[in-house]
Amino acid sequence: MSQLEVKDKTFLITGGASGLGAEYAQTFLNEGAKNVAVLDIAEELGKATAERLNKAHGDKAMFIKCDVSKEEDITSAFDSVLAQFKQIDVIINNAGVMVDAPDMWRTASDVNWQGLVSLTLKGVKYMRKDEGGLGGTIINIASTVALTKSPSVPIYSGSKMAVLHFSQCLAVDPFYETTGIRVLTLCLGPTDTPLLHNLEARAYEPKIGKVVADMVVASGILFQKPSSAAAVVLHMYKNGPPGSIWLSNENKPAENITPVIDRAFKDFEKLLLP
Ligand SMILES: NC(=O)C1=CN([C@@H]2O[C@H](COP(=O)(O)OP(=O)(O)OC[C@H]3O[C@@H](n4cnc5c(N)ncnc54)[C@H](O)[C@@H]3O)[C@@H](O)[C@H]2O)C=CC1
Ligand SMILES: CCCCC/C=C\C=C\C(=O)C/C=C\C/C=C\CCCC(=O)O
Numbered sequence: 001m002s003q004l005e006v007k008d009k010t011f012l013i014t015g016g017a018s019g020l021g022a023e024y025a026q027t028f029l030n031e032g033a034k035n036v037a038v039l040d041i042a043e044e045l046g047k048a049t050a051e052r053l054n055k056a057h058g059d060k061a062m063f064i065k066c067d068v069s070k071e072e073d074i075t076s077a078f079d080s081v082l083a084q085f086k087q088i089d090v091i092i093n094n095a096g097v098m099v100d101a102p103d104m105w106r107t108a109s110d111v112n113w114q115g116l117v118s119l120t121l122k123g124v125k126y127m128r129k130d131e132g133g134l135g136g137t138i139i140n141i142a143s144t145v146a147l148t149k150s151p152s153v154p155i156y157s158g159s160k161m162a163v164l165h166f167s168q169c170l171a172v173d174p175f176y177e178t179t180g181i182r183v184l185t186l187c188l189g190p191t192d193t194p195l196l197h198n199l200e201a202r203a204y205e206p207k208i209g210k211v212v213a214d215m216v217v218a219s220g221i222l223f224q225k226p227s228s229a230a231a232v233v234l235h236m237y238k239n240g241p242p243g244s245i246w247l248s249n250e251n252k253p254a255e256n257i258t259p260v261i262d263r264a265f266k267d268f269e270k271l272l273l274p
Contacts, residue, residue, distance in 0.1 A: 011033055027231070037064060038050055
């Protein structure tokens with residue numbers, strides 16, 4: 001597969017006001033993206049990010065306040081991006097929160113899971129070639145917690161496993177041949193953003209949170225640089241075959257882990273199929 005162009009493409013990035021989403025916006029504009037729409041619940045931060053991007057890249061970015069856990073926000077933000085930029089070629093479903101605490105897990109699950117599903121479905125409807133669209137790319141952000149067992153954040157981990165499985169099920173052949181839409185998934189390891197601050201308060205139970213937060217410090221787990229994650233997303237966008245799943249961990253280059261996941265599913269099939 002030849003490399004896909006970033007030039008002339010319009011990106012929609014959720015959770016793009018700060019953290020990794022803002023890093024992805026910057027990276028794709030540096031690569032010549034035509035436009036970037038930043039959707040985020042954080043209004044002041046989002047406006048400031050769009051202003052910074054516009055200063056550096058000449059009015060190519062816009063910010064839209066959007067809480068991805070709210071269906072009406074997603075619909076109206078999607079329509080606003082189309083009204084302003086006339087097209088959407090790439091959606092990066094990046095918005096996510098890691099809080100399993102009792103008063104927060106439902107909202108967090110709506111953001112991490114339902115919001116991502118909703119925007120993916122909206123993107124598919126708009127982009128699909130078999131219904132008059134131009135095709136495109138949808139990048140869904142999962143986590144390495146979808147591949148390991150994290151006892152402190154089982155709800156967050158479950159939502160990321162759901163993201164991974166939803167994306168791979170959606171992409172099964174002949175999805176790409178029919179729609180012209182590449183669905184790509186990123187399993188991201190610990191990366192140095194505010195998501196990893198205040199770890200103790202993020203567990204489903206404070207006692208466990210303290211143990212794990214201490215363990216994370218004691219074990220010296222590397223929090224990779226946001227720029228490493230962005231380099232992997234750029235690589236995936238340019239080179240990722242439809243349905244592929246990627247790893248970004250410990251500042252290493254992009255690794256296509258689709259064969260590893262497929263092998264595991266083949267083992268399940270051996271158990272299940274006659
Ligand atoms: N930082 C890390 O170690 C890892 C992050 N990830 C995933 O990467 C994605 C981005 O994470 P970070 O940038 O690290 O987090 P972050 O906390 O630094 O930034 C998250 C952004 O999402 C926005 N956001 C939160 N709730 C929202 C909502 N309801 N609607 C719209 N936007 C909302 C925030 O305002 C913020 O701008 C998330 O999906 C996260 O689960 C995955 C694995 C590791
Ligand atoms: C309450 C402490 C939670 C620690 C979770 C740390 C980061 C999770 C962010 C991710 O999305 C995935 C990245 C890395 C996972 C690394 C360690 C997880 C350890 C959690 C556990 O064992 O419960």
